[in-house]
Amino acid sequence: MRMTQTDYAAMERPIFEAWKDAGYFQRTPGFGEHAGESYTIVIPPPNITGVLHMGHALNDTIQDACIRRARMRGFQTRWIIGTDHAGISTQTKVDKRLAEAGISRLEIGREAFVGECYKWREEYGTTIVNQIKGMGCSCDYSDEHFTLEPSYVRAVRKLFVDWYRDKLIYRGKRIVNWCPSCTTAIADDEAEYVDEAGHLWYLRYPLTEPVDGLEYLVVATTRPETMLGDTGVAVNPKDERFGHLVGRTVRLPLVDREIPIFADWHVDTEFGTGCVKVTPSHDPNDWAMGEKAGLPRINIFDETAHVVEGYGKFSGMDRDEAREAVVAAFEELGLLDHVEDHDHSVMTCYRCHTKLEPWESEQWFVAVDGLKEAAARVVEDGSIQFHPARWKQVYLDWLANLKDWCISRQLWWGHRIPMYYCDECGWEDASVDEIEVCPACGAPVRQDDDVLDTWFSSQLWPFATMGWTEEGMDAPQMRTAYPTQVLSTARDIMGLWVARMVMASMYCCDNTIPFEDVIIHPTVMAADGKPMSKSRGNGVDPLRLMEDYGADGMRFGLLMQVTGAQDMKFNEAKLESSRNFANKVKNASRFVLMNLEGYEPGAPEPVTPADRWIFSRLARVVAAVDAAYDNFEFGEITRELYSFVWNEFCDWYIEFSKARLAADADPADRAVCQRNLVFVLGQILRLLHPIMPFVTEQVYGEMPKDADAAPMLIVAAWPDAGELAAYVDEDAERAIAMVCEVVGAVRSTRARYGISPKTALPVAVKVADEADAALLIAQEHLVRQLANVEELDVAVEASKPAESAVVLGTGLEVYIVLAGHVDFAAERARLMKERDGVAKDAAKFEKKLSNPGFLAKAAPEIVEKDRAKLADLTDKLARLDAQIAELG
Numbered sequence: 001m002r003m004t005q006t007d008y009a010a011m012e013r014p015i016f017e018a019w020k021d022a023g024y025f026q027r028t029p030g031f032g033e034h035a036g037e038s039y040t041i042v043i044p045p046p047n048i049t050g051v052l053h054m055g056h057a058l059n060d061t062i063q064d065a066c067i068r069r070a071r072m073r074g075f076q077t078r079w080i081i082g083t084d085h086a087g088i089s090t091q092t093k094v095d096k097r098l099a100e101a102g103i104s105r106l107e108i109g110r111e112a113f114v115g116e117c118y119k120w121r122e123e124y125g126t127t128i129v130n131q132i133k134g135m136g137c138s139c140d141y142s143d144e145h146f147t148l149e150p151s152y153v154r155a156v157r158k159l160f161v162d163w164y165r166d167k168l169i170y171r172g173k174r175i176v177n178w179c180p181s182c183t184t185a186i187a188d189d190e191a192e193y194v195d196e197a198g199h200l201w202y203l204r205y206p207l208t209e210p211v212d213g214l215e216y217l218v219v220a221t222t223r224p225e226t227m228l229g230d231t232g233v234a235v236n237p238k239d240e241r242f243g244h245l246v247g248r249t250v251r252l253p254l255v256d257r258e259i260p261i262f263a264d265w266h267v268d269t270e271f272g273t274g275c276v277k278v279t280p281s282h283d284p285n286d287w288a289m290g291e292k293a294g295l296p297r298i299n300i301f302d303e304t305a306h307v308v309e310g311y312g313k314f315s316g317m318d319r320d321e322a323r324e325a326v327v328a329a330f331e332e333l334g335l336l337d338h339v340e341d342h343d344h345s346v347m348t349c350y351r352c353h354t355k356l357e358p359w360e361s362e363q364w365f366v367a368v369d370g371l372k373e374a375a376a377r378v379v380e381d382g383s384i385q386f387h388p389a390r391w392k393q394v395y396l397d398w399l400a401n402l403k404d405w406c407i408s409r410q411l412w413w414g415h416r417i418p419m420y421y422c423d424e425c426g427w428e429d430a431s432v433d434e435i436e437v438c439p440a441c442g443a444p445v446r447q448d449d450d451v452l453d454t455w456f457s458s459q460l461w462p463f464a465t466m467g468w469t470e471e472g473m474d475a476p477q478m479r480t481a482y483p484t485q486v487l488s489t490a491r492d493i494m495g496l497w498v499a500r501m502v503m504a505s506m507y508c509c510d511n512t513i514p515f516e517d518v519i520i521h522p523t524v525m526a527a528d529g530k531p532m533s534k535s536r537g538n539g540v541d542p543l544r545l546m547e548d549y550g551a552d553g554m555r556f557g558l559l560m561q562v563t564g565a566q567d568m569k570f571n572e573a574k575l576e577s578s579r580n581f582a583n584k585v586k587n588a589s590r591f592v593l594m595n596l597e598g599y600e601p602g603a604p605e606p607v608t609p610a611d612r613w614i615f616s617r618l619a620r621v622v623a624a625v626d627a628a629y630d631n632f633e634f635g636e637i638t639r640e641l642y643s644f645v646w647n648e649f650c651d652w653y654i655e656f657s658k659a660r661l662a663a664d665a666d667p668a669d670r671a672v673c674q675r676n677l678v679f680v681l682g683q684i685l686r687l688l689h690p691i692m693p694f695v696t697e698q699v700y701g702e703m704p705k706d707a708d709a710a711p712m713l714i715v716a717a718w719p720d721a722g723e724l725a726a727y728v729d730e731d732a733e734r735a736i737a738m739v740c741e742v743v744g745a746v747r748s749t750r751a752r753y754g755i756s757p758k759t760a761l762p763v764a765v766k767v768a769d770e771a772d773a774a775l776l777i778a779q780e781h782l783v784r785q786l787a788n789v790e791e792l793d794v795a796v797e798a799s800k801p802a803e804s805a806v807v808l809g810t811g812l813e814v815y816i817v818l819a820g821h822v823d824f825a826a827e828r829a830r831l832m833k834e835r836d837g838v839a840k841d842a843a844k845f846e847k848k849l850s851n852p853g854f855l856a857k858a859a860p861e862i863v864e865k866d867r868a869k870l871a872d873l874t875d876k877l878a879r880l881d882a883q884i885a886e887l888g
Contacts, residue, residue, distance in 0.1 A: 220272025
């Protein structure tokens with residue numbers, strides 16, 4: 001439901017600017033018991049090509065809630081913001097822009113192209129940061145960072161050089177995941193797997209010399225085109241079918257290459273025929289087998305996945321063309337045995353979604369075995385904790401299976417690898433500083449053409465943004481504010497980024513962890529449970545949501561949907577509910593402010609049972625919210641606050657207060673009531689502020705304040721659970737809970753039977769024990785005042801009067817006498833007629849939904865809609881039965 005008549009931004013923007021202008025987003029000085037402690041969060045740096053999406057909206061809300069609460073608790077807080085240069089993503093965008101103008105980056109050269117990338121950053125790089133501001137996020141915008149800023153570049157170069165010196169970085173020819181479209185290597189964990197309906201081709205490879213009448217072996221492959229680069233055929237050592245052939249050779253068709261048959265444990269005897277073709281340059285398993293067997297490596301593809309020169313008619317063909325041509329050639333020679341359907345997964349580029357090619361090339365790698373142990377240990381011993389806790393094992397498993405990391409990328413935009421080469425004398429070395437001439441012979445040197453993987457630079461984010469580059473661990477921020485406290489991120493980059501930040505920090509920062517707690521937030525899915533995407537048309541724009549519901553409504557509504565589940569089905573109705581909640585807070589605040597005539601500041605004093613009840617409930621809610629924050633249970637936080645503020649404070653305590661605020665009320669009690677309302681409302685605003693910052697700050701600005709009060713809510717003290725615990729009063733809670741249940745029972749019965757609120761009704765209440773009876777009797781005046789009760793009979797042995805309605809409560813039964821107000825016979829007849837109609841409709845849907853033919857043919861959404869209708873009818877039927885039974 002779109003509601004655009006309210007210009008939320010007009011109200012929110014001035015408040016945001018006031019916070020920023022006051023310096024509250026920078027490192028705050030701190031106060032109270034935590035004054036000497038820091039609390040720092042680093043934002044997962046969004047790409048300069050990005051715009052705010054639902055994942056950002058949820059994650060940024062979580063981070064802002066954490067940092068705002070820490071600020072109010074007196075910590076020295078700072079939320080570090082910045083953007084990532086996003087190598088492949090940005091280069092692709094700029095390439096596309098140039099192509100639209102008829103320009104190729106190859107024409108303008110590297111320097112000019114990098115200049116175009118910086119122009120892109122100037123034009124679009126701040127888009128998402130401005131959108132984050134619109135959410136009200138209290139980041140330190142005065143010190144924004146960028147992963148290609150000079151100090152960051154130096155930090156990246158320093159890490160490369162240090163790892164190179166420690167032999168943790170090496171260069172070598174290896175199989176990498178190559179994107180023929182982006183023409184760059186892609187790391188294993190950046191690849192995406194896509195299911196594909198493919199084939200298994202069975203090819204005959206003739207033996208050089210027949211063995212026992214056998215003239216050929218049959219190999220099975222999903223990629224017949226790569227046979228051009230085969231240098232062996234492998235069988236399993238325990239496979240008795242082929243043991244006598246090990247050491248023999250086959251003559252590879254089409255290229256007339258003699259290749260050996262050898263044994264290797266990698267071979268699965270159940271796959272295909274048990275014989276596999278081995279192409280070391282185009283398959284990682286084949287590479288391993290080839291290394292062990294000493295096979296030559298032949299790379300048959302160029303960087304765009306076209307067959308290289310030297311292969312006759314196949315040269316120049318792309319992969320798909322070569323596949324068709326090779327299969328046709330085998331069939332023509334009578335060497336295509338047969339073809340089977342075969343479903344399998346293929347790796348694709350996470351940026352352009354082109355199929356990746358396992359391709360041998362010379363690349364730079366990080367030897368991760370020298371870094372993994374420390375990164376695992378700090379999670380195993382609890383120094384770093386994951387929330388939810390199940391992600392701990394996922395992290396450890398990822399590390400355990402991590403292979404050496406390919407860090408070089410064949411791009412122009414990014415951190416250029418700081419390796420220098422002298423072609424004159426052969427000198428080469430890594431250097432933090434630029435080198436122009438060879439230190440050995442004085443000749444000009446050249447720098448490596450490749451750039452580093454984006455994740456190589458982003459792994460330094462927690463400390464490269466805090467002065468580490470210039471002063472290391474002696475930098476003021478590193479001494480006082482490292483490690484950071486919380487990292488909130490998505491599960492899909494837990495390995496790509498989180499684990500690497502831990503590895504880098506343990507190495508660079510004297511074995512210091514980069515953060516203490518890692519929140520893995522749920523992935524926001526569409527309402528249908530599917531991933532949001534443009535192609536599906538099921539995406540939701542957070543900017544539109546903020547227009548419709550305000551930043552507060554969106555933030556609170558998103559967190560309401562967070563559970564411990566891995567995925568979160570987005571429900572826009574929750575945002576509507578949250579917007580209504582924000583309005584409820586404003587209306588309740590308006591009531592309080594309108595009833596402060598003659599207000600004199602003073603300490604709160606819970607004198608009445610209603611006062612003691614709301615103070616006790618407040619104390620319990622603060623404790624519950626604190627516990628939920630400690631466990632990062634954001635959905636639980638919103639549910640606790642929603643229930644307390646709406647149901648208890650707005651619906652009941654304000655109602656209890658109206659008589660005490662009336663013009664003819666006792667002046668002394670009126671003053672007490674005013675101070676109590678101001679106090680409780682003030683605590684509510686504090687509790688809500690981290691999630692709903694704008695509406696709470698607006699109301700706080702209108703509230704009466706003591707001389708020593710915080711100038712703005714953003715730096716007001718968080719409610720103190722320890723101090724409030726003194727207000728816990730179980731008797732008051734029980735007494736008022738019973739009042740609310742009795743009043744609610746009378747009101748709902750009036751509504752059900754259409755009885756005017758002006759009509760006084762006799763009520764009897766059966767309670768569990770004498771203690772409850774005493775508590776409720778003491779509050780009889782409240783029941784009479786709020787429910788218009790003619791007479792109230794409270795007793796342990798109370799029995800149901802004739803012609804009365806029954807409402808069950810917690811430990812009590814409420815009997816509302818309806819004699820003289822309801823024509824029981826006519827009402828019973830009306831209800832029976834209504835019940836018959838509902839029962840008939842329910843029967844129709846039951847029959848429809850039990851029909852296998854309907855279930856097989858109907859669209860899922862139709863079936864779901866009918867099931868929902870049946871559930872509604874069943875519920876209505878149960879309620880009608882209860883009313884009929886009530887009438888006797």
